[in-house]
Amino acid sequence: MGEIERLFGAAAAARANAYAPYSGFSVGAAIRTPSGAIFAGANVENAAYPVGACAEAGAISAMVAAGERRIAEILILGEGEALVTPCGACRQRVREFASDDAMIHVAGPNGVRASFTLAELLPQAFGPGIAKAHAP
Structure with a gap:
């Protein structure tokens, strides 16, 4: 099985468990790290909008909790019909790693x-290198 198929399978399994009672719009995300590990997440809505979490945020949290720090x-x-691209906040979350x-x-x-590429979706991104360079 290729990397895309592994990612698709993990994202589909996560999406099947999404909690989207308000929008009815379930999303799954899967990350592959340079080590080959796969981490998945699903969107989780909350009645107190915007307290919910995007699928990408869940996948990133799972990756970090496992000790990984890079997204390949x-x-x-x-x-x-429309492409389900990451929201602006998730583009920035992905950029962090x-x-x-x-x-x-x-x-x-x-x-x-x-x-x-991430650069296509988030051009001129503010990343961790820039933040460290400007830290007091």
Whole structure:
């Protein structure tokens, strides 16, 4: 099984467990680290909007909890006609752990629909190197 298939399977399994009673819009995300480990997350909504969490945030939290710190690629899986790309906050979350050339794959139930580098989705990003350079 290839890396994209592994990511897709993990994102699909996470998406099946998403908690989206308000929007009805379930999303799954899966990250592959340079070590080859896969971490998945699902969106979790909350009645006290915007307290919920995006699927990407869940996958990143699982990665960090396991002791990993780098994203090689990520796949986001959702339904609908429009591409389900990461929201602005999640683009910044991914940037914290990924380089500009990290691949972001956007999928629907039938497979990958588009792929972008992080730099394409978040040009001129503010990243951890910049934050450290400006720290007091």
